[in-house]
Amino acid sequence: xxxxxxxxxxxxxxxxMNITAKGLSIALGHLYSSYAHHHLLNVENVNSAEHSAxxxxxLASAHFLRLPDLCNIAANLIYNNINRNTVxxxxxxxxxxxxxxxxxxxxxxxxxxxxxxxCKNVVKELTExxxxxxxxxxxxxGYKRLIELFSELPFEWMKKVVESKDFIIPSEIDRYYFxxxxxxxxxxxxxxxxxxxxxxxxxFGISKNSNITILRKSPKPxxxxxxxxxxxxxxx
Numbered sequence: 613x614x615x616x617x618x619x620x621x622x623x624x625x626x627x628x629m630n631i632t633a634k635g636l637s638i639a640l641g642h643l644y645s646s647y648a649h650h651h652l653l654n655v656e657n658v659n660s661a662e663h664s665a666x667x668x669x670x671l672a673s674a675h676f677l678r679l680p681d682l683c684n685i686a687a688n689l690i691y692n693n694i695n696r697n698t699v700x701x702x703x704x705x706x707x708x709x710x711x712x713x714x715x716x717x718x719x720x721x722x723x724x725x726x727x728x729x730x731c732k733n734v735v736k737e738l739t740e741x742x743x744x745x746x747x748x749x750x751x752x753x754g755y756k757r758l759i760e761l762f763s764e765l766p767f768e769w770m771k772k773v774v775e776s777k778d779f780i781i782p783s784e785i786d787r788y789y790f791x792x793x794x795x796x797x798x799x800x801x802x803x804x805x806x807x808x809x810x811x812x813x814x815x816f817g818i819s820k821n822s823n824i825t826i827l828r829k830s831p832k833p834x835x836x837x838x839x840x841x842x843x844x845x846x847x848x
Contacts, residue, residue, distance in 0.1 A: 626676065628672050628676060628714075629708075630668050630669055630671075630672035630705070630708075631669060631672045631673050631676060632665075632666075632669040632673075634666060634669065635666060635668075635669025635670045635672065635673040636669075636673045636676075638652070638666075638670050638673070639670060639673035639674045639676075639677050639679060639682060640677070642674070642679060642681075642682045643677075643679070652666070652667065652670060652685070652686065652689055660697050660698055661698070661701060663693070664690075664693050664698040664701055664702065665701070667686055667689050667690050667693055668690065668702075668705055670682065670686040671683060671686035671687055671690060671715060671718065672715070674686055675714075675715050675716070675718075683715070683716075683718060687715075687718040687721065687722070690702075690722055690725075691721065691722070691725050694722075694725045694726060694729045694733075695729065695733065695734075695737060696729075696733070696734045696737045696738065696757075696761065699726060699729045699730060699734065699761075700761060700764055700765070702722065702725075702726050702729075703726050703730070703765060703766065703769055704766070705722070705726075706719070706722055706723045706726050707766050707768070707769065711723070727772075727773070727778075728778075730762075730765075730769070730773045730779075731773055731776055731778040731779045731780065732778065732779075732780050734758065734761065735758065735779075735780040735781075736780070738754040738755075738757055738758055739754060741754065742754035746758060747781065747782050747786055750793075759790075759793060759794055759797055760797075762774070762794050763794060763797045763798045763801060767807075767810070767828055770794070770798075770826070771826040771828075774787065774790070774791050774794065774822075774824070774826060775822050775824060775825065775826060776822065777822055779822075784822060784823045784824065787822055787823075787824055788812065788814060788823075788824050791812040791824055791826060792812055795810045795811065795812055795826070798810060807828070808828045808829050808830050809828070809829045810826065810827065810828045810829075811826070811827050811828075811829070812824055812825070812826050812827075813825050813827065
C-alpha cells in the first residue's frame, strides 16, 4: 500500500531584511542539534564580508524565532568579528531604521562595538599592521587606508566619530586637517549637488566633543531660491 501525503508549504511573514535563507536554516537547525553551529565557527576559506553577513543573519533569525541562546552565540561572534575589514558593513547594519530596539540588548552592544572600533580599534590595527604611528606619515598606507574607510561611512557616523574625543588622534590640529582631507575625498566620490556640501569648521569654547564641527548643507533648491539651510545633527 503506497500512501502519499500532501506536501505542505509553510509561509512565515518575515519583515527583517537581515534574515536570509542560510541564516534561517541555521537557526532552525539549532532547534534540533548544535551541528549547525559549525557554519558559524568554521571561517576557513570564507570571505570576511560573507561571514559577517551570515552572523548578522543568524542573529536576526534567532531573534525572530525567539532563541535566546543562539542570539547570545551569534552576538558574541559578532562582537569579535568587528574589525577594520568588516566595520563598514556593521556600520550600515546598525544604521538601519529602528535598529537600536530591534534586537533587544544585542542592538546596543553591537552599536557600541562599532563605535569603539571606529574610534579606537581601526587606528590601533592599522598602526600595528604598518608598524608605525599612522599619524606620523600622511603618505603612508595606514593613513590612506583610514581615510579611504572613513570616506565610505554614512555622514552621521563620520561626523560622530571624527568629532568625538574618543577618536584616537594626536591633536585637534591633526583632527582638523584629517577632517578636511576626508571631506575632500568624499566630495570626489559623490555629488555635493545631490547630497549637500560638507565642510569642517573650528569650534571655540568648551565642548563635550572636540574643537571641530562637521556640517552638511542641504542641496541647492532647483527653483533658484537663494535660501540655504544647514542640517544640525544632534547626538542621542
